[in-house]
Amino acid sequence: MRFAKGHGTENDFVILPDPDGALDLTPALVRWLCDRRAGIGGDGVLRVVRTEALGAPLPESARSAAACAWFMDYRNADGSVAEMCGNGVRVFARYLIDSGLAEGPVIDIGTRAGARRATVGADGDVAVAMGEVRTLGKGGAVLAGEDLRGARISVGNPHLAVAVDRPVAEFDLRDAPLLDPAQYPEGANLELFREVEPGVLEMRVYERGSGETRSCGTGIVAAAAAAAAAGGGGSAWTVRVPGGTCAVTLDPGGGALLRGPAVIVAEGETR
Numbered sequence: 001m002r003f004a005k006g007h008g009t010e011n012d013f014v015i016l017p018d019p020d021g022a023l024d025l026t027p028a029l030v031r032w033l034c035d036r037r038a039g040i041g042g043d044g045v046l047r048v049v050r051t052e053a054l055g056a057p058l059p060e061s062a063r064s065a066a067a068c069a070w071f072m073d074y075r076n077a078d079g080s081v082a083e084m085c086g087n088g089v090r091v092f093a094r095y096l097i098d099s100g101l102a103e104g105p106v107i108d109i110g111t112r113a114g115a116r117r118a119t120v121g122a123d124g125d126v127a128v129a130m131g132e133v134r135t136l137g138k139g140g141a142v143l144a145g146e147d148l149r150g151a152r153i154s155v156g157n158p159h160l161a162v163a164v165d166r167p168v169a170e171f172d173l174r175d176a177p178l179l180d181p182a183q184y185p186e187g188a189n190l191e192l193f194r195e196v197e198p199g200v201l202e203m204r205v206y207e208r209g210s211g212e213t214r215s216c217g218t219g220i221v222a223a224a225a226a227a228a229a230a231g232g233g234g235s236a237w238t239v240r241v242p243g244g245t246c247a248v249t250l251d252p253g254g255g256a257l258l259r260g261p262a263v264i265v266a267e268g269e270t271r
Ligand SMILES: N[C@@H](CCC[C@H](N)C(=O)O)C(=O)O
Pocket: 011, 044, 076, 081, 082, 083, 084, 085, 086, 087, 088, 157, 158, 189, 207, 208, 209, 210, 213, 215, 216, 217, 218, 219
């Protein structure tokens, strides 16, 4: 099986070119590919498939993806399926261009949350229009015995974005947060963020299906939206995560642009 490896601010992915939809991508295969000791290693898998080769009809939420030539079939490291991955779309766009599958610099990519437009810049950064960012009210979680309250936000996938008042490095993110299943029947990603300068956030994330990762594009957008709603600033945000820095621009219509680096680091074949 051919693969590539890439990352966006160290949120890393095993990329599987499968234009004709021939691959049987089981949860067990995903877990093996993402295993950092026995496999290749990654926070998730990006299957690169032609939308017309998907086989199954797209859910209502993904209807706009039907017009896209390429579909990002995203899987978390535990084998579960997620609707969207912000860094994944950026790395996916970089892969399509580097491998000659798309010309760019603007590429519409299908996801389970609908079409997402990625623009590859001359500086190598990839910006993606993240679709509608919806704030759904307040939510809570218990993390390492600590009660946290924050904003429930959908960026196509579910988030709890929590503003904290001490450095994010001080939190214990080894174990999964306990979420209220009534609020999050499908689970969620937890972001802890703190405004360290006007318009600048530091953030850490515990991702549903992957554990703590060094970056999460949808989570970065959720944190920026939560910070903006709390009155901490305007539309332009810089978000520092353990794996690097991304920029978010919130637009008055409820959308967001996420921009940051995306690179392909290796290509190979499994045995
Ligand atoms: N790392 C991604 C998010 C991947 C999906 C997430 N773990 C979920 O289950 O919703 C990103 O960059 O957005």
